[in-house]
Amino acid sequence: MPLRPINAMTVDVEDWFQVQAFAGTISRNDWDGLERRVEANTDRILAMFADARVFGTFFTLGWVAERHPALVRRIVAAGHELASHGYWHRLAHEQTPADFAQDVGSARKLLEDIGGVAVAGYRAPTFSINTRNPWAFDVLAEQGYSYSSSVYPVRHDLYGMPDAPRFPYRPRNGSLLEIPMTTVHAAGRNFPCAGGGYFRLLPYQMYRAALRRFNRDGAPGIFYTHPWEIDAGQPRVEAAPRMAKFRHYLNLKRTPARLQRLLRDFAWGRVDQAFAEALKK
Ligand SMILES: [Zn+2]
Numbered sequence: 001m002p003l004r005p006i007n008a009m010t011v012d013v014e015d016w017f018q019v020q021a022f023a024g025t026i027s028r029n030d031w032d033g034l035e036r037r038v039e040a041n042t043d044r045i046l047a048m049f050a051d052a053r054v055f056g057t058f059f060t061l062g063w064v065a066e067r068h069p070a071l072v073r074r075i076v077a078a079g080h081e082l083a084s085h086g087y088w089h090r091l092a093h094e095q096t097p098a099d100f101a102q103d104v105g106s107a108r109k110l111l112e113d114i115g116g117v118a119v120a121g122y123r124a125p126t127f128s129i130n131t132r133n134p135w136a137f138d139v140l141a142e143q144g145y146s147y148s149s150s151v152y153p154v155r156h157d158l159y160g161m162p163d164a165p166r167f168p169y170r171p172r173n174g175s176l177l178e179i180p181m182t183t184v185h186a187a188g189r190n191f192p193c194a195g196g197g198y199f200r201l202l203p204y205q206m207y208r209a210a211l212r213r214f215n216r217d218g219a220p221g222i223f224y225t226h227p228w229e230i231d232a233g234q235p236r237v238e239a240a241p242r243m244a245k246f247r248h249y250l251n252l253k254r255t256p257a258r259l260q261r262l263l264r265d266f267a268w269g270r271v272d273q274a275f276a277e278a279l280k281k
Pocket of ligand 1: 012014019085089124125126
């Protein structure tokens with residue numbers, strides 16, 4: 001029987017008003033005037049991870065890092081991996097290659113300056129690297145990243161690249177390693193198994209069974225959550241589309257307890273540890 005693999009635990013560090021679901025309702029110009037809850041929520045996650053003795057990777061938005069440098073330093077001091085979620089949380093495929101380079105390059109520099117550590121990893125907002133923008137992998141390598149975790153090999157209305165590889169690969173024969181979000185393959189299609197909204201929607205036991213099934217062959221999986229997903233007290237964006245609100249607010253109250261179970265039911269680590277073998281090659 002293969003050893004129980006270490007899965008990668010990841011957090012996309014962004015605030016409640018920066019999510020793609022509200023992009024049509026809340027302008028970036030208004031971000032500075034909104035109540036910031038990201039620092040307190042990320043501190044709660046750090047405490048949960050400390051309790052469970054779990055280390056993870058924090059894909060942090062440059063915009064957040066600039067306003068909460070002490071938080072970035074606490075993430076690093078606690079032994080977690082600091083990684084980048086870009087600066088402005090703009091969809092990668094809606095940017096020109098030059099704008100994308102500026103966004104991911106400035107975020108990496110800012111995070112390295114504040115955190116005092118090298119930043120190797122990047123996650124595109126809303127998994128926005130797909131068949132429309134394969135050049136993004138080249139730009140990430142040029143901007144000094146060694147891996148990306150931005151491809152979700154599923155069919156979904158907002159994101160996804162259903163025919164992409166399900167396991168780590170080097171796109172376009174380049175130097176960058178892509179670590180796709182975890183999926184289980186059944187009945188000829190891929191089902192999401194990486195957390196996010198599905199982790200709040202489906203019963204916990206279903207998620208656990210799916211990840212166990214994925215781990216059975218010894219491959220490490222990758223899970224993601226957000227600080228706002230454990231914050232039932234966040235301001236409600238009433239003007240947002242109904243579907244966006246359903247997805248964003250679903251089961252927020254239940255998430256902390258679920259996350260705590262998950263932290264204990266599997267072995268977890270940072271991306272650079274869980275995927276150390278693939279990163280080396
Ligand atoms: Zn995000």
